[in-house]
Amino acid sequence: MVVAKLGAVVVDCPDPLALATFYGELLGATPVVDDETWVDLAGYEGTPLAFQLAPGHVPPRWPSPEGSQQFHLDLTVEDLDAAEERILALGATPLDTGDKSRTWRVYADPAGHPVCLCAG
The missing domain is CATH 3.30.720.120 (Signal recognition particle alu RNA binding heterodimer, srp9/1)
Structure with missing residues (x-):
């Protein structure tokens, strides 16, 4: 139901x-x-x-057991490298972007919420 x-x-x-x-x-x-x-x-x-x-508003701390991430958005993109360039230019902060072989990368939006770019 x-x-x-x-x-x-x-x-x-x-x-x-x-x-x-x-x-x-x-x-x-x-x-x-x-x-x-x-x-x-x-x-x-x-x-x-x-x-x-x-x-x-207190931004989440990621990753941290003391500061929950509260939620995160997964955004599907065609080109991870191009999307990364754009999200950084708009003011995002890299959180977990070092492994370029993965199909996803994690950033903080300007208010501190985690947001993932995911290859789609």
């Missing part, structure tokens, strides 16, 4: 418009500002993604 349908993934962060702009650039989406506390992404395929103001 299905109880619910996923409506959206909402990411808590200190600056919703800045983080929505970061992900918008990666996904080919447009930030739509509801108010200073909420921004949706529009104009792309996939699960709806929104960003919510979280005063006092």
Whole structure:
């Protein structure tokens, strides 16, 4: 029995418009500002993604048993090297990118959430 349908993934962060702009650039989406506390992404395929103001937001520490990663997004890309160049230019920080033989690499978005680029 299905109880619910996923409506959206909402990411808590200190600056919703800045983080929505970061992900918008990666996904080919447009930030739509509801108010200073909420921004949706529009104009792309996939699960709806929104960003919510979280005063006092504490970024996760990855990997760390004392600081849960809270969640992470897997983004499928055609070219890992090209996607890595773009995500870094947009302000991501490498977390686990050294093994270039793997089909995935881990970064932190500008608010500190882990995000993986996955070959697809």
